[in-house]
Amino acid sequence: MLDELLAAWITRQRWFGGKGRPIDSLSIESDVVLEAGDPSLRHLVVSVRQDGSHERYQLPLGLRRELPDTLTHAYIGPYQAEDGEWAAYDAVHDHELTGWMLRSMADGADRAGLRFRHLPDVAIDTTQRSLVLGAEQSNTSLVFGEEYICKLFRRLVPGVNPELEITTALAARHAPHIAQPYGWIETDLDGVPTTLAIMQEYLSNSTDGWDLALTSVRDLYNSLPGLPAADAGGDFAAEACRLGAATARVHHELREAFDTDVMDPPEVKRMVEDFRRQLGQAVAEVPELRQYVPAVERAYHRAEELTAELPVQRVHGDFHLGQVMRTTTDWVVLDFEGEPGQPLAERRALSSPLRDVAGMLRSFDYASRHLLAGHAEAARLEPKAEEWTKRNRAAFLEGYAEGGGVITPADAALLRAFELSKAVYEVMYEARNRPAWISIPLAAFR
Known part of the structure; x- marks a missing residue:
């Protein structure tokens, strides 16, 4: 079962907030197929309960028949599907799959409750290849070429993230001293629009x-x-x-x-x-x-x-x-x-x-x-x-x-x-x- 596989894996992640406490239950609230085939990509919202607390986490899940050596560090475990066994892994590390962020934001796509948006008059280059930055405590940041940095919020809190709210408002005023925002991903949690990711200018020479x-x-x-x-x-x-x-x-x-x-x-x-x-x-x-x-x-x-x-x-x-x-x-x-x-x-x-x-x-x-x-x-x-x-x-x-x-x-x-x-x-x-x-x-x- 995928939920059992994730329960054993998630406690070892730096961005997991409930370290040191046993998981009472883990369930998958949302499971959206973004890319089919081999490799395939699914977007999961995972609900974790511990000692009466309830937290949600975001996971882009990759599935491959055979996992290349370059992705073994992202391996979650074997996943048994109807058509056989697949290797499940954290897809943020797979540059063949992360292009979905750029393409979907560029298109302004809506996918089963996921909304991909970009700022007006912004053209997103969908050819950029991603690289995960060094480990962070609560988020995962992907750099696309020399152009963009996309911050993926792992622990999800219902509501618009202040960073998206502030940077888009200041960008509309052409304010200096901020990194230009380009796009974002959102969904609804508890009936509230909730920020999943924000993509901004990458300050490569800084x-x-x-x-x-x-x-x-x-x-x-x-x-x-x-x-x-x-x-x-x-x-x-x-x-x-x-x-x-x-x-x-x-x-x-x-x-x-x-x-x-x-x-x-x-x-x-x-x-x-x-x-x-x-x-x-x-x-x-x-x-x-x-x-x-x-x-x-x-x-x-x-x-x-x-x-x-x-x-x-x-x-x-x-x-x-x-x-x-x-x-x-x-x-x-x-x-x-x-x-x-x-x-x-x-x-x-x-x-x-x-x-x-x-x-x-x-x-x-x-x-x-x-x-x-x-x-x-x-x-x-x-x-x-x-x-x-x-x-x-x-x-x-x-x-x-x-x-x-x-x-x-x-x-x-x-x-x-x-x-x-x-x-x-x-x-x-x-x-x-x-x-x-x-x-x-x-x-x-x-």
Whole structure:
């Protein structure tokens, strides 16, 4: 039975969210034949129940009489059909089959509840050959030639994905600093249009912001003792400034494209109370944090004392150096999905743009101290890490102001509260997943 075969296979996949827990049941909700023959292609929506929870996953299923060596890593198992035995495998790795995405989007096809769409005035080149990018935690990305990158959402949440919603709205405004969206795939789950995949411009000649920042940090650590960060090779400050300006422009475009609102002071106080509850949980899990509680409480108190309304809008929601790419001309912001694991309504909720600013400021701290975890000369290099962080934080904020972003004295108090809340979350995350890195977020409180 196919469901039994998938139940044994799915728990070993990186994108499966229920690792470590037994599967109570697995059923196939949807099974659409997209390509017949040998090889054949079927699109499955799989329902998994564990400990009372219910999750859906997307699987393009390939079937071949004989599986070539190049696809053995994608093998699921033997599938017994009426006409004999087939090899079942994850078809995203088969470039002979993945062309269905391009062809169907180009045609605007409808196939048994699956809807393939492309943006107006977009011509899709259906001759491009696919390659799966390195393993991701929750999605699978396929690069088609040098033109497109298609993100296939493995765990399905009913509703339109924020990344599709935001990038198509900004593209309609000809907004800079985004990767051009080209098309998407959708279906209905629980009666709600639900995004299955989104295809965008592939930024082939670009570099990840995290990698650029780490290169700068390495150059500084390898420089002569006493050499200022400004004089070390690979200084990142100019790029941090440009990134700040790009962030401000993206926030402006989001305000223009979507509704905005304000949080009144009582709502701000409720938000800060949520920060406090999180702090209490973190102290219970990480006692080292207790000594910093008075300082954090003072920062939170300053934020909740503010009497002005707080403007809120659509934001990125999970903004850090790994979510931006430096192209040959400027910075591009990616992955507008919001914070992984959060409910869709929360990821689409309006928030202060200071939340994104705080996320990037924390990312600079991570970039400077990431290489110190377990480093034999961490104590000697700590002042350099502090200098690099301060220099690039200041440059980013300067660029944000130059790009039209506004941070008033009142905003500064809120920004500090957002930063500390983010650092509290990081302390809990590192304590649970990477204890050797816990010194990185703890440094934020010193």
